[in-house]
Amino acid sequence: MCNVQTVATGPWYSSRPVGDDVTLFWEPYVHSFAQCNIWYVRGKDRDLLIDSGTGLLPLTPALSLLSGRPIIAVATHGHFDHIGALHEFSDRRAHVAEAADFATMPDALTYADWFRGLDQPVDALPVEGWEKSEYQIKPAPVHQTLQDGDVIDLGSRQLTVLHLPGHSPGSVGFFEEQTGMLFSGDALYDGQLLDDLATSNVAHYEATMHRLRDLPIRIGHGGHGASFDDRRKLTLVEEYLQGKRLQGCPIGP
Ligand SMILES: [Zn+2]
Numbered sequence: 001m002c003n004v005q006t007v008a009t010g011p012w013y014s015s016r017p018v019g020d021d022v023t024l025f026w027e028p029y030v031h032s033f034a035q036c037n038i039w040y041v042r043g044k045d046r047d048l049l050i051d052s053g054t055g056l057l058p059l060t061p062a063l064s065l066l067s068g069r070p071i072i073a074v075a076t077h078g079h080f081d082h083i084g085a086l087h088e089f090s091d092r093r094a095h096v097a098e099a100a101d102f103a104t105m106p107d108a109l110t111y112a113d114w115f116r117g118l119d120q121p122v123d124a125l126p127v128e129g130w131e132k133s134e135y136q137i138k139p140a141p142v143h144q145t146l147q148d149g150d151v152i153d154l155g156s157r158q159l160t161v162l163h164l165p166g167h168s169p170g171s172v173g174f175f176e177e178q179t180g181m182l183f184s185g186d187a188l189y190d191g192q193l194l195d196d197l198a199t200s201n202v203a204h205y206e207a208t209m210h211r212l213r214d215l216p217i218r219i220g221h222g223g224h225g226a227s228f229d230d231r232r233k234l235t236l237v238e239e240y241l242q243g244k245r246l247q248g249c250p251i252g253p
């Protein structure tokens with residue numbers, strides 16, 4: 001039984017434009033640790049959706065206001081807060097290291113069991129009678145696996161896939177060289193980074209941080225938290241590498 005009994009009164013998804021023909025969506029009623037940044041990138045021929053939130057309510061209706069172009073939906077990795085609505089899309093892509101599990105979405109991939117275990121996973125119910133104990137990620141078999149160096153072509157713009165393992169084995173980022181814009185998922189964001197999950201790997205994370213340190217960016221859009229410029233990126237990377245940041249946080253994915 002969820003402590004909260006009231007159904008959300010406002011829209012489940014909030015959104016705001018962030019420049020570069022990109023819109024940020026998020027779920028304001030979801031527990032702050034599970035509030036993922038959902039990025040919608042508009043192209044000439046196709047649009048790109050980077051992550052899809054917890055899936056507690058359909059995401060597609062919120063996006064359909066934006067464009068009629070085909071949508072490529074990618075997952076930065078397989079944690080529940082990033083892939084909940086992925087099943088709604090007809091072109092789904094994820095890194096080869098995690099993609100096979102998207103067909104069944106086991107807790108070992110998604111950590112949905114962590115969300116079910118929260119006292120109050122939401123501040124308001126998505127629908128009347130919603131029960132956290134029934135929360136599961138719907139299977140979303142991947143149509144195309146991603147590998148480092150792959151290019152996603154939206155017509156007018158191209159984003160290169162960066163394999164950024166450490167937080168999870170199949171974590172990826174997307175870099176648009178033309179604009180210097182990086183979507184870094186949970187590999188890097190302005191907040192507490194998690195490298196002690198069962199599927200995390202600290203050595204891989206350190207290698208990822210070295211790679212990100214050497215990649216000049218204009219702006220970084222992470223999987224959580226506020227966006228960052230190159231200077232802030234360097235601070236976040238250095239703090240992680242120097243062990244200043246709190247590692248091994250037990251609060252969630
Ligand atoms: Zn996350």
Ligand SMILES: [Zn+2]
Pocket residue numbers: 077079167186253
């Ligand atoms: Zn994660």
